[in-house]
Amino acid sequence: MLNFNSGPAALPESVLQEAAKAVVNYNDTGLSILSIPHRGHLFQAILDESRQLVHELCGLDDSYEVLWMHGGGRLQFCMVPMNFLSPKHAAGYIDSGHWSKEAMDYARHYGDIVMLSSSAEDNYCCLPEWPEVISKALSYVHVTTNNTIYGTQWPKLPKIAAPLIADMSSDIFSRAIDYTNCSMFYAVAQKNIGPAGATLVVIKKDLLKKANHDLPPMLSYAAHANKGSVLNTPPVFAIYVSMLMLRWTKERGIAGIEAENNAKAAALYQEIDRNALFYGVAKKEDRSKMNACYAAHNKAHEKAFIEFCSKQNITGIEGHRSIGGLRASLYNAVSLDDVKQLVAAMQAFEKQHS
Numbered sequence: 001m002l003n004f005n006s007g008p009a010a011l012p013e014s015v016l017q018e019a020a021k022a023v024v025n026y027n028d029t030g031l032s033i034l035s036i037p038h039r040g041h042l043f044q045a046i047l048d049e050s051r052q053l054v055h056e057l058c059g060l061d062d063s064y065e066v067l068w069m070h071g072g073g074r075l076q077f078c079m080v081p082m083n084f085l086s087p088k089h090a091a092g093y094i095d096s097g098h099w100s101k102e103a104m105d106y107a108r109h110y111g112d113i114v115m116l117s118s119s120a121e122d123n124y125c126c127l128p129e130w131p132e133v134i135s136k137a138l139s140y141v142h143v144t145t146n147n148t149i150y151g152t153q154w155p156k157l158p159k160i161a162a163p164l165i166a167d168m169s170s171d172i173f174s175r176a177i178d179y180t181n182c183s184m185f186y187a188v189a190q191k192n193i194g195p196a197g198a199t200l201v202v203i204k205k206d207l208l209k210k211a212n213h214d215l216p217p218m219l220s221y222a223a224h225a226n227k228g229s230v231l232n233t234p235p236v237f238a239i240y241v242s243m244l245m246l247r248w249t250k251e252r253g254i255a256g257i258e259a260e261n262n263a264k265a266a267a268l269y270q271e272i273d274r275n276a277l278f279y280g281v282a283k284k285e286d287r288s289k290m291n292a293c294y295a296a297h298n299k300a301h302e303k304a305f306i307e308f309c310s311k312q313n314i315t316g317i318e319g320h321r322s323i324g325g326l327r328a329s330l331y332n333a334v335s336l337d338d339v340k341q342l343v344a345a346m347q348a349f350e351k352q353h354s
């Protein structure tokens with residue numbers, strides 16, 4: 001089955017095989033990975049290796065803390081303002097789509113927010129302008145690097161005067177980017193990292209020192225950091241599979257992954273632009289290499305195409321329920337060959353319907 005789901009997303013066969021083996025007998029310990037103690041040496045080794053891999057893949061030094069947390073993207077939408085929105089200084093939000101807006105709306109519960117720019121008026125079909133001036137007095141600036149639902153993506157992250165906090169849930173490890181321009185970045189596992197249940201959070205220690213410490217421990221980044229991500233029972237299996245996926249990512253190398261992602265996106269967008277039945281939804285210059293959003297000129301063709309694909313063992317190409325249309329997610333575990341098969345299906349469908 002070719003899986004273009006937006007998340008939980010496809011994982012490589014080799015990672016799935018190893019994870020399946022570990023469920024029965026982890027590393028010949030005679031124990032299932034589902035039953036190892038979370039404060040023992042076996043899990044500590046998994047945590048240590050995963051942190052090391054994140055540091056390597058993102059080019060970070062020890063000034064960054066790597067945490068694994070529960071609660072998905074939405075808990076980060078709450079914890080970011082709870083920890084870093086000071087009562088004296090507003091936080092800036094860049095509104096480029098569904099998730100960035102949700103992050104901003106959650107933050108309004110905790111203090112003053114300024115929307116620095118927005119493409120809501122264009123139905124998020126393009127990126128907003130990057131704000132020209134960013135005051136260093138802002139508590140932080142929040143940005144979503146890839147807009148999973150609308151299919152746009154920031155090409156790079158500039159250095160700014162205030163701490164930059166990035167939601168990288170749907171494009172982390174997909175390309176070379178300067179992670180060190182961020183004071184914090186986070187990503188839910190279920191797109192490019194692993195299974196749902198774990199969220200990767202990386203925070204500069206400087207910023208961590210400024211965090212609000214007057215919070216219940218489960219909602220405090222500092223408390224999680226002090227306990228090395230085992231404040232309570234962590235999602236051991238999700239972190240383990242994420243670690244396997246980080247190994248897979250390192251084996252291929254970010255440069256190799258980026259080259260394949262570029263080729264995948266080019267192949268699919270070329271077909272979207274060529275095919276008489278379909279059109280791309282996002283503005284060309286802002287197109288995402290992770291989530292290609294498109295639609296059919298004749299709405300009835302969308303449902304028919306989804307059915308056509310399912311007969312050819314292609315799944316996950318429905319657009320998000322909030323906007324409809326079609327979307328193929330091209331995360332790291334999706335191969336160029338998978339994309340070529342989707343392109344072939346689009347061509348065969350066009351022949352049938354024109």
Ligand SMILES: *Cc1c(COP(=O)(O)O)cnc(C)c1O
Nearest residue numbers: 072073074099148167169170188
């Ligand atoms: C999927 C996604 C989320 C939401 O994650 P949940 O774990 O479902 O809360 C947040 N941000 C972005 C950019 C996403 O793609």
